[in-house]
Amino acid sequence: MSAPIGQHWKQIDDCEDLLGADFRARTYAFPGPKTQVCTTLVHHIGNPDSTKAILYVHGYTDYFFQTGLAEHFVRLGYRFYAVDLQGYGRSIRPSTPPNWCESIEQYGQDLDIALATMKQDGVNDVVILGHSTGGLVVSTYLAQPYALPERESHYQKPFPNILGLMLNSPFLALPFPPTVLNRINWPIRAIVSLLPFWYMRAKKITLYAKTLHCVFGGEWDYRLDWKPAQGFDLSFHWLREIISAQHNLVKQHLTIPTLLCHSNISTIGKETIEETQQGDGVLDIESMQDAAHKIFRNLTKVSIAQGFHDLYLSHQTARDAYLSAMTDWLDEQTKALT
Template structure:
C-alpha cells in the first residue's frame, strides 16, 4: 500500500483527500492494482475521536451537511470512496466491480491505519446501504486489531437483506441464489433513470447536487457476480452475532415499485425496511432502532424534517455511547 497523493478535495477547502494504491489480494483479474480514497474534514484537528463513513452501491461521499453536523459534535470526520467507486474509479476496472465483499477489508484497514497515524484512538463507523453490509462483515471478521478502537456502528438503511418483504424473501432467496450462481458473468443493463435518483438529484427537481458520472441516475449495470457476493455476505452475517453497540436508522416504510417520484419520496425506494430490520435484529445483540418518517433510502438525502430527525438520532445515540464508554 502506498499513499499516492494528498490534496484539497473537490468539496472545497474544508476537505482533504488522500489517494492510496495497493494490490487487490482478492482479484482474479490480471490487472489488480486498485485505488482507494480517504476524504476528511479539517475540523477538530486535535480530537482523538472520529466518525468513519462508508457509502453505498453506485455512490460516493458528497454529503457535506452530514459531515458538518458530526464535526459540530466534536468529532473528526472521515469518509471513504472504496475501490471502484467515485474518486477511486480507474479505467483498468469496471466501476463498482466486486470480486468479493472481503476485498473491501483492505480499504477499511488502510482507512483505520491512517486514522491511527492522525492521532485517532476511538472510531464510530457510519455506513449506508451496501456500505452497511461491508462494514458489518468486516467487524464480524475482526480485522481491525491493532487499529483505533471501534466504539460503535451506525447504520443508515443497510443492505442486510434483498429488497423483498420477509415472506416473499423466504420463497425467492433460493431461486435468486441459483440464478446468479449459474450466470455469474451476466448483467442487468442499466437503461432508465430510477425514480429514486429523480427524487434526489437537482437535475430532476431534487435537492442535491452530485456527480452523475460517479452516481449515475440509471445506476451502473448490475453484475450477477456482485449480487452473488452480496447474498453470500448477507448469509454469512445472518449467522454471526455482533455485540458492538449498533444504531439502525431506517425509513418507516418502503416505496419500492411506486410509479411516481412523489410516491417514492414517501419512504425507502430501494430496500425493504421490514426485511432490513429482521436481519439487523438477528445479527446485532446491542441494537438501538430509530424509524424516520418519510426517510429516503439515504436518510441524509431526505427532505429536511426527516433529515433533521436522522441527525438527532445520530446525536442522541452518540451522546449515550460517549457517557457509557467514556470516549
C-alpha cells in the same frame, strides 16, 4: 474471513478535495484481486486535535459528497472521514469496471487503510457509519474473526478502537418483504451463481434518482458519472457476492453497540416521485429489520418518518430527525463509557 489480502499500500496523492477547502483527499494504491486498485480517504479538516472520529462508508453506485453530514459531526466535536471504496467515486480507475468486486470481503483492505491512516492522524476512537451496501460491507468487516490486534501485527501499524456502528438503511437483505424473500432467496442465489458473467443493463433513470438530483428537481447536486441516475450495469457476480455476504452475516452475533436508522415505510415499486419520496424506495424495511435482529445483539432502532433510502438526502424534517437520532445515540454511548 481470511487475513487481509496484502501487507502494503502506497499513498499516491494528497490534495484539496473537490468538495472544497474544508476537505482533503488522500489516495492509496494497493494490490487488488486481479490488478492494482485505489481507495480514497476524504476528511474534513475540522477538530484536528480531537481523538474521536466518524468514518463514513457509502452505498452502491455511490460516493461521498454529503458535506453537511461531515459538518454536523464536526460541530459535535468529532473529526470526520469518509472512504470512497475501490471502484467507486474518486477511486474509479480504467483498469476495473465501476463498482466491481470479487468478494465483499475485499473491501476490508480499504477499511484497514482508512483506519490505520486515521490512527496516524491521532484518532484513538472511531464510530463507523455505513449506508446501504456500505452497511453490509462494514458489518461483514466487523464480523470477521481476524481481530484488531492481528490486523495491527499483520500490517505493523496501529489501529484505533472501533466503539460503535451506525447504519443508515443497510443492505442486509434483498429488497423483498420477508414472506416473499423466504421463497425466492435461494432461487435467486442459484440463478446468479449459474450466470456470474451476466449483467442487467442500466438504461432507465430510476425514480429514486429523480427524488434526489437537482437536474430532476431534487435538492442535491452530485456527479452523475460517479452516481449515475440510471445506475451502473448490475453484475450477477456482484449480486451473488451480496447474497453470500448477507447469508453469512445473519449467522453472526455482533455485540458492538449499533444504531439502525431506517425509513418508516418502503416505497419500492411506486409509480410517481411523490409516492417514492414517502419512504425508502430501494430496500424493504421489514426484511432489513429482521436481518438486523439476527445479527446485532446490542441494537437500537430508530424509524424516520418519510425518510429516503439515504436518510441524509431526505427532505429537511426527516434529515433533521436522522441527525438527531445519531446525536442522541452518540451521547448515550459516551455516557455509557464514562
